[in-house]
Amino acid sequence: MPNERPLRADAARNRAKILEAANRQIIAFGPEVPMESIAEDAGVAVGTLYRHFPTKADLVRAIVDSHLEEMAAEAEAAADRIGGGTSAVAEFITFWHMIMESAASNKAVKAAARELGASVDETEHLRRGQVAMERLIEAGKAEGGLRPDLAVEDCFIFFATVPLDEPVAVRERWFTLVIDGFRSGALREA
Amino acid sequence: MPNERPLRADAARNRAKILEAANRQIIAFGPEVPMESIAEDAGVAVGTLYRHFPTKADLVRAIVDSHLEEMAAEAEAAADRIGGGTSAVAEFITFWHMIMESAASNKAVKAAARELGASVDETEHLRRGQVAMERLIEAGKAEGGLRPDLAVEDCFIFFATVPLDEPVAVRERWFTLVIDGFRSGALREA
DNA sequence: CCAGAACATGAACTAAGATTCATAATTAAG
DNA sequence: CTTAATTATGAATCTTAGTTCATGTTCTGG
Numbered sequence: 001m002p003n004e005r006p007l008r009a010d011a012a013r014n015r016a017k018i019l020e021a022a023n024r025q026i027i028a029f030g031p032e033v034p035m036e037s038i039a040e041d042a043g044v045a046v047g048t049l050y051r052h053f054p055t056k057a058d059l060v061r062a063i064v065d066s067h068l069e070e071m072a073a074e075a076e077a078a079a080d081r082i083g084g085g086t087s088a089v090a091e092f093i094t095f096w097h098m099i100m101e102s103a104a105s106n107k108a109v110k111a112a113a114r115e116l117g118a119s120v121d122e123t124e125h126l127r128r129g130q131v132a133m134e135r136l137i138e139a140g141k142a143e144g145g146l147r148p149d150l151a152v153e154d155c156f157i158f159f160a161t162v163p164l165d166e167p168v169a170v171r172e173r174w175f176t177l178v179i180d181g182f183r184s185g186a187l188r189e190a
Numbered sequence: 191m192p193n194e195r196p197l198r199a200d201a202a203r204n205r206a207k208i209l210e211a212a213n214r215q216i217i218a219f220g221p222e223v224p225m226e227s228i229a230e231d232a233g234v235a236v237g238t239l240y241r242h243f244p245t246k247a248d249l250v251r252a253i254v255d256s257h258l259e260e261m262a263a264e265a266e267a268a269a270d271r272i273g274g275g276t277s278a279v280a281e282f283i284t285f286w287h288m289i290m291e292s293a294a295s296n297k298a299v300k301a302a303a304r305e306l307g308a309s310v311d312e313t314e315h316l317r318r319g320q321v322a323m324e325r326l327i328e329a330g331k332a333e334g335g336l337r338p339d340l341a342v343e344d345c346f347i348f349f350a351t352v353p354l355d356e357p358v359a360v361r362e363r364w365f366t367l368v369i370d371g372f373r374s375g376a377l378r379e380a
Numbered sequence: 381c382c383a384g385a386a387c388a389t390g391a392a393c394t395a396a397g398a399t400t401c402a403t404a405a406t407t408a409a410g
Numbered sequence: 411c412t413t414a415a416t417t418a419t420g421a422a423t424c425t426t427a428g429t430t431c432a433t434g435t436t437c438t439g440g
Contacts, residue, residue, distance in 0.1 A: 007416095008406080008407055008408075008415090008416055008417065009406090009407070009408090010406060010407070010416090010417065010418080011406095011407095011416075011417060011418090014417085014418080034396080034397055034398085035397075035398065035399085036397075036398095044418080044419090045418060045419045045420055046398090046399085046419085046420070047399090047400080047401085047417090047418065047419055047420065048417075048418055048419075050398095050399065050400080051416095051417065051418075055398085055399085056397095056398065056399090117353060117355075117356065147370075153360075153363075154363065154367060157353055157356065157360060157363070157364055158364070158367075160353065161351040161352070161353055162351070163307060163347055163350065163351055165307075166307065166347065170343075170347060173343075173344065173347070174347055174348070177344060177348070177368075177371040177372070178367075178368075178371060180337075180371045180374040180375060181367040181368060181370045181371025181372075181374065182367070182371075183374065184370040184371065184373065184374035185370060197386095197387095198385090198386055198387065198436085198437055198438075199436095199437070199438090200386090200387070200388085200435095200436065200437070201386075201387060201388090201437090204387085204388080224426080224427060224428085225427075225428065225429085226427075226428095234388080234389090235388060235389045235390055236389085236390070236428090236429085237387095237388060237389055237390065237429090237430080237431085238387080238388055238389075240428090240429065240430080241386095241387065241388075245428085245429085246427090246428065246429090381440105382438105382439105382440090383438105383439100383440095384437100384438100384439100385436105385437085385438085385439100386435100386436085386437070386438095387434105387435075387436070387437085388433105388434085388435070388436085389431105389432105389433085389434075389435090390431100390433100391430105391431100391432100392429105392430085392431090392432105393428105393429080393430075393431100394427100394428085394429080394430095395426100395427090395428085395429105396425100396426090396427095397424100397425090397426095398423105398424085398425085398426105399422105399423080399424080399425100400421105400422085400423075400424095401419105401420100401421100401422090401423100402419105402421100402422105403418100403419080403420100404417100404418080404419075405416105405417080405418070405419085406415105406416080406417070406418085407414105407415085407416075407417085408413100408414095408415090408416095409412100409413095409414095409415100410411100410412090410413095
């Protein structure tokens with residue numbers, strides 16, 4: 001029963017401004033950014049933030065969730081590409097590499113990545129991404145490029161802990177080792 | 191020029207109490223524990239903490255460093271065991287597994303582990319541990335059980351990001367994958 | 381045993397940041 | 411155009427935690 005009476009014009013306008021500002025601020029400074037900063041960026045008073053979002057956590061969740069959704073969409077896109085020119089393993093690797101780099105330059109994605117590990121509230125987005133990732137992984141195993149026991153959770157756990165504050169070179173090295181771990185055994189057992 | 195005049199008896203006593211309390215509190219609650227809590231645990235007033243440690247960071251560093259030192263000592267012990275009954279690779283694995291579990295149950299070690307990643311202040315302890323780890327790794331490569339390009343930094347990076355807040359089962363799985371990554375290629379290239 | 385140096389105490393100060401709420405401004409329906 | 415309902419404002423409140431310092435104690439050398 002979505003009996004939400006429509007927002008007043010100015011309220012709708014402000015809500016949009018708030019979401020945009022929060023997105024900008026959280027991307028740049030992470031969830032720890034003060035509410036005052038978001039309010040200022042949005043050109044609105046703090047009180048207004050609280051009218052639209054009862055608590056800071058709610059606002060942050062809205063933003064982080066939107067990034068989670070984007071990630072899920074990208075995962076689905078990658079899965080849909082299976083059977084095209086590139087191998088599933090290649091798609092898998094490209095996808096996760098992209099997520100890693102996003103998280104490194106976008107504090108909102110970074111926060112979203114953490115949620116992967118602690119899948120607190122089983123968001124719809126998480127589930128969507130999970131399904132897509134399963135498709136990718138199964139295809140990768142079929143190709144013989146991923147270890148037979150690799151699970152979606154493995155990927156989530158790993159990407160919740162990417163060394164984001166280290167220089168690129170370190171991240172790349174980390175990525176190589178992790179991917180090798182995801183592959184290893186693909187040959188032995190199979 | 192260590193011209194430190196000896197501490198007065200009561201001061202020395204308090205310093206010890208403070209270090210013990212800080213250790214307890216940081217092990218249990220991590221570096222974020224309030225100075226007040228440490229003071230209370232030590233049976234001393236906050237002002238006294240500040241007489242002995244100019245800033246909270248100094249106190250925390252002292253504690254974390256002591257755990258870093260223990261870790262280095264354990265690494266050396268493991269390296270010294272090379273040539274004994276077990277293989278170097280086994281020692282390597284046992285050592286890191288132990289570090290992981292320590293970090294999971296001891297917030298001070300957890301903090302110390304983070305320092306491994308961001309080797310900010312090149313502590314003497316870090317260097318000692320690094321040397322020992324190099325011995326272990328080289329021996330492991332010689333045995334053919336570790337990938338030829340494995341470096342100490344790899345281990346540091348990884349263990350700075352162990353998924354400590356996840357259940358044991360998850361940590362174990364993570365450990366398996368990482369170790370497999372550390373091995374993989376040992377066969378291919380060699 | 382005493383003086384003066386060292387040390388300890390803990391209330392007060394400071395800084396941040398989340399959240400509230402009385403007051404003022406806007407909007408939309410009639 | 412009015413008015414009641416909805417929103418917005420932002421100064422004030424509350425917490426939390428680090429740090430300081432005037433005042434009171436405790437040591438230690440002589």
